Amino acid sequence: MEDNKDLQTKTNLDRITHRIMVMSGKGGVGKSFIAVNLAYGLALQGKTVGLLDADIHGPSIAKLTGIEGVPLPEHQQSGKPMPIMVLNNIHVLSVASMLSSENSALIWRGPLKMALIKQFFSDFEWPPLDYLIVDCPPGTGDEPLSVIQTLGKVDGAVIVTTPQDLALIDVRKSVSFAEQLKVPILGIIENMKYFVCPHCGEQTAIFQGNKLEVLIFEKSIDLLAELELDPNIGIASDKGRPYIYDFGKTTNAEILQSAVDRILAKVES
């Protein structure tokens, strides 16, 4: 039985060409928002993308992709549940879906988080993918470590942060975590960098940390994007719609898409 599971994990992973982890040191910086839009941005470039919500304690990918309460379909041959196809080239698997599916008892039996994360691959039937985007739990604890151990090969990590010195401590931890585990850092996305007043058009830096530049310089890390705190992000998120599609013509979405393109170029170079 265990052998079958390992085989299934291996088979599923063999079908995935590139694997990208989206990490953040602390919660609330927009990590899941970036993971979703990274997936959609890659899909816009014609890639077949899987999006895995591995944020066990605070899964929000189901809400962000509008699949809350949607039951997982079954694979015709194996009878195993499959990720939900939100577009013809995007497949989403969220812990939230697992909880609402009939398989929830099975899935949560293992007390170890490592076991749980392995089950994302052993107990589900993934289609062949060009990219798998994994939305990791915040921090540098057991869960992201288990993600790396399960995936085996990870092409790179995208670190999401906000411009606060308080958040920077955690970015340093994420960077050193990735370095220790020999996961290449694809770059940092600085979210909520500034706000443009819709009344007068003036920019304000709501969060005012300024030490990220030092870290980026020290470590030669790529700053992939500095994103605006655009109220439309909240609107898209609450509707379960991808911002990069629905507000694709905004400068902010273009910056995000260009970050996606840089990630793509790095991974496939």
Added chain:
Amino acid sequence: MEDNKDLQTKTNLDRITHRIMVMSGKGGVGKSFIAVNLAYGLALQGKTVGLLDADIHGPSIAKLTGIEGVPLPEHQQSGKPMPIMVLNNIHVLSVASMLSSENSALIWRGPLKMALIKQFFSDFEWPPLDYLIVDCPPGTGDEPLSVIQTLGKVDGAVIVTTPQDLALIDVRKSVSFAEQLKVPILGIIENMKYFVCPHCGEQTAIFQGNKLEVLIFEKSIDLLAELELDPNIGIASDKGRPYIYDFGKTTNAEILQSAVDRILAKVES
């Protein structure tokens, strides 16, 4: 040995008159900021306050109160470490301080989080307190449950959120968690409600959820404060200074102080 520990936990808890938990469904909503300012706000009213950072995975109270790297003092008689006195009537104990202290190995030995949370009381010498404010980990998992079980009697919970529908799901969970455990809900603080442009003075709702009102009405929960997303909060936080002191004359800080006064009135009525 275990009996001594239980006795010590009991003795420490006997010295604490009122216990308040600060909770949030998701990270990044400003829970720790509220916990710190609640503690300072109570201290401004002459209360002796303890502030416990029980957010094991992302402790930020040490940074927010400017005690990062400050070693824990030892109690003269017992030789046990004590919380750090940041003002003559505020005593702070953070997981971060525990990690940097020589006691870190001892403290983290127990694999169970319940044991760790018990140690906050058994292994430290707390002074007599009018109030203990506990900054809980986000969510409604084992940790906040352990906090309640350890404290025994909890006077009430303050729930912190931001105005996003995505955050509201988690607020509902926090409310039902408190109800199930018979912890009175002192009220909700809605953080980052709007932004006032420093250039033109116009308000913008950056996050635009609008369903919190429904929940508040359904459950007759008190909305203690709607706070502005004031860039000074980031400035104060990054300096490890309490916003409610350093920016005490702003309308926002006054709203926060009046929330503190309402909590005080509820708990002591």
